[in-house]
Amino acid sequence: MERIEDHIPSAIQGDLKAQKALYEGLSPFVLGLCQRYFPQEDEAEDHMIQTMIAFFQKLNTYRGDAPVKYWVRRMAINQCLMTLRKQSTFQKPIEDQHVSFDSLNSSHDEAYLLHLVQALPVGFRTVFNLYAIEGFSHAEIAESLGISEGTSKSQLSRARQWLQKALQKSEQELR
Amino acid sequence: MRKEPKHPVDAAFEEALGHRTSAPRSTSWEAVFSGQETPWSMEEEALIQNLKDHQASPKPHSWDRIQAHIQPVKRRTLAWYRWTAAASVLLIATLVGWYGVGGLGVRPPKMVTPIAQAPTAAVPMESKTPDIPVELYPVTSQSNTGGVTSIKKMEPSIQGSFSSGAKGQARGKLSVQWMPLALEKIDEDLHFVTLPETLVESSSFPNEIPMNRRKNGLRPTSPWSKAITAYVATQYARVKEGQPLQTPWSNYTIAVEVKVPPLAHSFIQNTLTHP
Numbered sequence: 386m387e388r389i390e391d392h393i394p395s396a397i398q399g400d401l402k403a404q405k406a407l408y409e410g411l412s413p414f415v416l417g418l419c420q421r422y423f424p425q426e427d428e429a430e431d432h433m434i435q436t437m438i439a440f441f442q443k444l445n446t447y448r449g450d451a452p453v454k455y456w457v458r459r460m461a462i463n464q465c466l467m468t469l470r471k472q473s474t475f476q477k478p479i480e481d482q483h484v485s486f487d488s489l490n491s492s493h494d495e496a497y498l499l500h501l502v503q504a505l506p507v508g509f510r511t512v513f514n515l516y517a518i519e520g521f522s523h524a525e526i527a528e529s530l531g532i533s534e535g536t537s538k539s540q541l542s543r544a545r546q547w548l549q550k551a552l553q554k555s556e557q558e559l560r
Numbered sequence: 561m562r563k564e565p566k567h568p569v570d571a572a573f574e575e576a577l578g579h580r581t582s583a584p585r586s587t588s589w590e591a592v593f594s595g596q597e598t599p600w601s602m603e604e605e606a607l608i609q610n611l612k613d614h615q616a617s618p619k620p621h622s623w624d625r626i627q628a629h630i631q632p633v634k635r636r637t638l639a640w641y642r643w644t645a646a647a648s649v650l651l652i653a654t655l656v657g658w659y660g661v662g663g664l665g666v667r668p669p670k671m672v673t674p675i676a677q678a679p680t681a682a683v684p685m686e687s688k689t690p691d692i693p694v695e696l697y698p699v700t701s702q703s704n705t706g707g708v709t710s711i712k713k714m715e716p717s718i719q720g721s722f723s724s725g726a727k728g729q730a731r732g733k734l735s736v737q738w739m740p741l742a743l744e745k746i747d748e749d750l751h752f753v754t755l756p757e758t759l760v761e762s763s764s765f766p767n768e769i770p771m772n773r774r775k776n777g778l779r780p781t782s783p784w785s786k787a788i789t790a791y792v793a794t795q796y797a798r799v800k801e802g803q804p805l806q807t808p809w810s811n812y813t814i815a816v817e818v819k820v821p822p823l824a825h826s827f828i829q830n831t832l833t834h835p
Contacts, residue, residue, distance in 0.1 A: 404630065408623055413615035420616055433618060434625050441630045498610045517600075517608050545604065552603040 390453050397445050404441060407453075412437060414454060415461045421514050422465040424503035432468065436461040462519060466529055469511055501551050509544035516541050 389410040395403035419429040515521040
């Protein structure tokens with residue numbers, strides 16, 4: 386079976402077909418990741434495009450010691466965090482961030498769960514994504530976002546509380 | 561006033577939460593202090609797993625935008641190579657053209673005795689085609705110095721005028737001694753001759769030169785080459801028919817005007833001037 390990494394040598398040589406094959410193999414995954422950080426569809430799409438451009442420009446530095454999916458995943462996370470850092474969203478006090486899930490439609494499908502995370506305030510959402518899904522430690526999150534480890538822990542804790550409430554609500558509504 | 565030391569719990573809490581001085585809402589002191597996270601519930605596990613596997617289809621035009629960013633790099637690289645190749649070809653063509661016109665057809669002086677030492681018939685320049693008795697011209701003679709006594713000797717020369725391509729540089733006249741020339745064949749019925757060698761060293765006139773030795777000759781398209789070669793051909797035909805020679809070739813004045821860069825002046829002088 387053909388692996389996605391098999392297209393990399395040709396793509397480095399400028400083969401358009403290989404480049405497109407890489408794009409088609411990786412872009413859904415990258416876009417899914419970006420959507421977790423940016424609820425706006427266009428914003429997520431822009432970050433996916435920027436990530437893929439960076440991916441193709443740096444493709445000749447890929448050493449092949451890890452699956453290319455992990456490599457591009459790290460690029461996508463960096464791309465998202467770069468924007469979030471510029472927006473200085475993490476300087477706001479946690480208490481100021483309004484949390485509401487009244488508008489959510491109860492369901493347990495994938496779109497609903499994504500929407501649930503997207504509805505989190507940006508600080509909660511980012512820390513939750515990095516910790517729960519990407520597997521970062523609090524120290525790594527603190528370094529990546531320029532916040533203290535304590536802030537990272539408290540934001541994760543608040544995010545989990547909010548998500549648990551939302552999930553309980555949807556469970557009740559489904560019954 | 562003496563400051564009270566912080567309670568160990570407070571100190572640990574501040575260390576854990578940085579700027580916060582109170583526990584976050586709905587967060588127990590114990591959980592924060594111990595640093596232990598509450599285990600993920602089943603719902604949370606399901607949520608995380610779903611989000612990990614989440615993928616989305618990009619819009620159709622997204623690839624075009626990416627392609628537009630990554631393709632120009634390739635085009636610029638190719639353009640760079642093309643320009644370099646074009647510049648190289650142009651440089652080579654210029655050099656080849658320059659050497660072709662600029663006198664590489666002139667052999668190095670060491671190869672043959674200069675014609676200036678040969679007895680040459682001198683006829684005033686005003687006389688266009690004076691007849692010279694064939695026996696006076698050393699085309700078949702064994703001696704280079706004898707045979708011409710009644711005709712005034714005249715230093716053979718070429719007058720070349722050259723001008724610089726540089727703006728404001730004066731045009732100059734360059735008088736040089738005539739040197740042996742290797743002439744190329746320009747027509748099918750015209751033989752290739754080395755006139756000075758024939759006159760000075762050989763008893764037979766002229767010698768045909770094999771094609772493979774015609775490396776340093778003037779270019780067939782050069783007016784200089786054509787004029788001299790035509791003259792040699794004419795005289796050769798006259799000799800064959802037993803007619804007297806006309807004005808010796810050495811008395812012809814050949815004016816060549818070539819625009820050259822100033823740096824090349826010394827090269828031309830060295831090439832054309834008799835050593």
